[in-house]
Amino acid sequence: MNHPTPPALAVTGATKRFGAVLALDGVDLAVHHGEVLALLGDNGAGKSTLIGCLSGVHKLDGGAIHMDGEPVEITSPTTARAHGIETVYQDLALFDNLDPAANFYAGREVAGPRWLPRGLRYMRRGAMAGVTAEVLSRLQVGIPDTRASVGLMSGGQRQAIAVARAATFASRVVILDEPTAALGVRESRRVLELIRRLRDEGRAIIVISHAMDHVIEMADRAMIMRRGRKVGEVIPHADNRERIVSLIVGGDG
Amino acid sequence: MADTDNVLAARRPPWRFDAPQLALTTIRIGPGLMLVAVVIAAASLSPVFLTPRNIGNVLSQSAVIAVLALAQLLVIITRGIDLSVGSTLALSAVVGALVFSSTPSGPLVVLAMLATGALVGAVNGTVFVWGRLPHPFIVTLATLSIARGLALWLSGGQPLQGMPQIVRDIGGGSLGWFPYSGFLVAGLALLGLLLTTRLVWGRWIYAVGGNPDGARRAAVPVNRVVISVYVLSGLAAGIGAVITSGRLNGGSPTFGELAELDTIAAVVIGGASFLGGRGTIANALVGALMIGVIRNGMNLLNVDAFLQPIVIGAVIVLAVELDVVRGRVEQRLRVMKAAQT
Numbered sequence: 001m002n003h004p005t006p007p008a009l010a011v012t013g014a015t016k017r018f019g020a021v022l023a024l025d026g027v028d029l030a031v032h033h034g035e036v037l038a039l040l041g042d043n044g045a046g047k048s049t050l051i052g053c054l055s056g057v058h059k060l061d062g063g064a065i066h067m068d069g070e071p072v073e074i075t076s077p078t079t080a081r082a083h084g085i086e087t088v089y090q091d092l093a094l095f096d097n098l099d100p101a102a103n104f105y106a107g108r109e110v111a112g113p114r115w116l117p118r119g120l121r122y123m124r125r126g127a128m129a130g131v132t133a134e135v136l137s138r139l140q141v142g143i144p145d146t147r148a149s150v151g152l153m154s155g156g157q158r159q160a161i162a163v164a165r166a167a168t169f170a171s172r173v174v175i176l177d178e179p180t181a182a183l184g185v186r187e188s189r190r191v192l193e194l195i196r197r198l199r200d201e202g203r204a205i206i207v208i209s210h211a212m213d214h215v216i217e218m219a220d221r222a223m224i225m226r227r228g229r230k231v232g233e234v235i236p237h238a239d240n241r242e243r244i245v246s247l248i249v250g251g252d253g
Numbered sequence: 254m255a256d257t258d259n260v261l262a263a264r265r266p267p268w269r270f271d272a273p274q275l276a277l278t279t280i281r282i283g284p285g286l287m288l289v290a291v292v293i294a295a296a297s298l299s300p301v302f303l304t305p306r307n308i309g310n311v312l313s314q315s316a317v318i319a320v321l322a323l324a325q326l327l328v329i330i331t332r333g334i335d336l337s338v339g340s341t342l343a344l345s346a347v348v349g350a351l352v353f354s355s356t357p358s359g360p361l362v363v364l365a366m367l368a369t370g371a372l373v374g375a376v377n378g379t380v381f382v383w384g385r386l387p388h389p390f391i392v393t394l395a396t397l398s399i400a401r402g403l404a405l406w407l408s409g410g411q412p413l414q415g416m417p418q419i420v421r422d423i424g425g426g427s428l429g430w431f432p433y434s435g436f437l438v439a440g441l442a443l444l445g446l447l448l449t450t451r452l453v454w455g456r457w458i459y460a461v462g463g464n465p466d467g468a469r470r471a472a473v474p475v476n477r478v479v480i481s482v483y484v485l486s487g488l489a490a491g492i493g494a495v496i497t498s499g500r501l502n503g504g505s506p507t508f509g510e511l512a513e514l515d516t517i518a519a520v521v522i523g524g525a526s527f528l529g530g531r532g533t534i535a536n537a538l539v540g541a542l543m544i545g546v547i548r549n550g551m552n553l554l555n556v557d558a559f560l561q562p563i564v565i566g567a568v569i570v571l572a573v574e575l576d577v578v579r580g581r582v583e584q585r586l587r588v589m590k591a592a593q594t
Contacts, residue, residue: 057470078472093467095460097530106460107471109453119454119478152583 006069008033008204009054009085009173015062016049023049025228026063031173031204036195038219038236039208042248045225047208051175054206055087056080067172084171090178092162096151100143101125101132103150104165135168136161139197142190156187160194167198174198176207180214192218212241226250277586280579284523284539284572291543295550302553305430313427313500315545316434317342317493319538321512322519323438323445324489326537327482328389329520330449330462332529335486336393337377338493339512340400343505345369345494347404349420350413350504359417366498367491373400374487378480389483397513404506412505416498424499434496438538441492445534458482462529518565519544522572524579543568 007030016024024046031037041047052058054065056077065072067083074080080087095103105128111121133146141160143153150158159179166174179195180188188211195218199205209215215222216236224232224247232247234240279286295302321338328335349366356362377396381389416424426433449455457478460468469475493512498504523540525532544565551561 077470081472089470091466093464093470095463095467095530097459097463098456102456102459106456106468107473109456111453119452119457119474119481121453122451123453123456125451152586 005033006066007031008068009206010066011050011054011063012066013063014050014053014060016046016053016058017061018049023228024053024060024063027225027228027230029206029223029230031206033172033202033204034199035221036199036205036207036219038215038222039206039225040210040215040222040244040248041225044227045248046228047225048177049228050225051087051177051206051208054080054085054173055175056085081169085173085175086166086170087175088162088166088177088179090181092158094150094158094162097149099149100136100146100161101129103161104128104132104135104168108169131168135164139164139167139194141194154187156183156190159183159187159191163191163194163198167201167203170203173204173206176205178208178210180209180211188214212244215244216241224248274586277579277582280575280582281524283575283579284536284543287522287568287572288539288543288546291546291550295546295553299550299553302550307549307553309427309430309432309435311542311545311549312435312438313425313432314549315541316432316438317496317509317512318515318519318544319438319541320441320489320492320496321486321516322523322537322541323441323534324482324486325513325516326520326523326525326532326534327445327449327458328486329517329525329527330458330529330532331479331482332462332465332527333381333389333479333482334393334517334527335374335377335483336390336513337373337396337400338486338490338516339509340397340404341370341373341487341490342493342497342509342512343404343507344373344400344407345491346498346504346508347408347413347506348504349494349498350415351407353415353417354413357417359419362417362420363495366494367488370487370489370491370494371484372487373490374484375480377487378483381483382476382479393483401506404508408504408506410506412503412507414503416502416504420495420499421502422499424496424501434500437492437496441489442534442538449534454478454481459530462531464530515544516541518569521569524572524576526576540572 010030012028014024014027027046027050029050039047049058053060054074056074056079059075065074072083074083095106109123110127111123113121136143136146141164143157150161163176163179179191183191192214195205195207207219216238219236222234222236222244223230224244234244236244301307325335325338345366348369349362352365353362373396377389377393380392386392423433423437457473460471460473461475461478465475493509497508519540520532520537522543523532523536525537547564547568548561551564
């Protein structure tokens with residue numbers, strides 16, 4: 001594929017060290033608007049560390065990050081968000097005791113007046129519920145009652161809410177960590193459709209997944225990591241499945 | 254306007270008879286129903302119970318537990334607990350009495366009591382958060398001991414007589430039969446309602462209680478939120494000190510003994526969960542009133558005073574059991590809803 005515009009997110013020479021362990025060793029990654037990039041690799045390959053550096057949980061020791069061609073620094077979850085990057089963690093980070101709207105806006109409540117300290121502002125609950133209902137219906141997330149607490153919903157609905165929350169606030173990049181790992185066949189299907197819709201809305205999407213069928217189905221490109229390095233990049237297809245697997249486990253292993 | 258219709262349909266499902274949903278709603282307002290039942294029982298057993306004078310009594314006797322329970326609720330919502338409130342109340346009252354012995358200024362005495370309470374709360378919260386303690390049980394247990402010890406030491410173990418007029422009014426005055434302390438509780442409850450349901454901070458305490466890690470990742474200032482609930486709990490102990498020492502016209506190091514257990518009982522009877530993230534101001538108030546009504550009713554009926562703790566204990570078990578049933582019904586509801594989609 002030829003892209004006239006710079007990638008939504010580009011990482012060059014990413015390096016991260018935890019004590020004596022070199023978790024990332026000069027990794028390059030680029031993902032464009034309207035593209036789904038699958039990040040593959042065995043346990044300990046460095047996927048989670050790389051994702052952590054993009055979502056602000058970790059800080060890169062070396063390397064550069066560009067967004068839409070502009071150099072940026074990601075030092076905390078807040079700065080990642082400010083750059084339009086949202087992450088759906090494997091544990092979803094949902095608040096089971098709160099309804100979808102409260103989950104969407106946790107930590108970024110719509111409230112005023114502005115001259116008050118953030119915690120003392122009066123919430124605009126109607127506005128938050130309105131946007132939430134609008135997003136859930138636009139992304140065709142089937143939630144029977146959007147005022148019920150998230151803890152009362154099924155695994156697929158919870159996953160969908162977490163993804164929809166990320167989509168609402170991610171102007172540029174959505175990162176998904178194992179979005180279908182805990183789901184049944186039908187629920188996985190819904191989440192895959194949801195990811196496709198986000199892509200069609202022009203977001204850049206990075207997905208970590210071990211489910212090869214899902215990768216082949218949703219990803220435009222797959223990047224394979226092993227021992228902190230990037231070892232390959234392929235366009236996933238049923239025909240090169242074997243090659244991807246051998247890249248993941250390593251030719252010598 | 255098909256889109257708007259869709260949005261509305263998504264928000265509010267068409268009403269139909271829904272047995273588990275109905276059961277859930279009933280259980281959720283369960284504490285309120287229990288209070289109504291207890292009031293009806295007390296009223297039918299004793300002709301005195303519903304007289305204005307006695308209702309005034311119930312309110313003024315429940316006021317301190319209610320104030321402490323409102324704040325304990327905030328602490329418990331964040332998965333915490335504050336065991337020190339009774340001792341903090343005593344310390345605040347003693348400090349207030351000492352201040353009164355050197356200045357007649359009513360506002361200064363009140364301020365001293367509130368500040369003492371808030372300070373103890375700030376110590377609780379700060380030590381818990383910055384000491385990275387696994388659970389606030391330990392730090393507030395330590396404060397329970399320290400604050401009581403300070404109160405005894407500062408007072409020489411003796412009750413200190415005398416409180417300024419304003420304090421005596423707050424603790425013992427009334428408008429007709431309605432005690433001023435009742436108005437104070439109502440005002441604080443409204444404030445609590447505003448905090449917990451309308452302000453961002455309230456959303457944060459539920460978020461912290463529901464998923465502390467998630468809250469941290471969502472950029473909720475978790476540490477500040479946690480410290481703030483302990484400060485408010487300490488402040489509530491200061492307010493409790495004003496009411497108690499006003500009613501008894503003095504400050505004593507023995508004030509508030511076992512008050513922490515009453516407040517926790519009230520919050521639990523009100524359906525809050527120790528697992529955090531759940532509980533409402535209205536139900537905490539209901540829990541405090543329930544304890545007050547049961548005690549008052551048993552006094553009116555000349556029930557042996559030694560039996561009262563047993564009855565309160567039984568009510569706690571009943572309330573917690575109700576919460577367990579609620580959890581089961583919610584679980585069933587979830588399975589049913591998942592099957593529908």
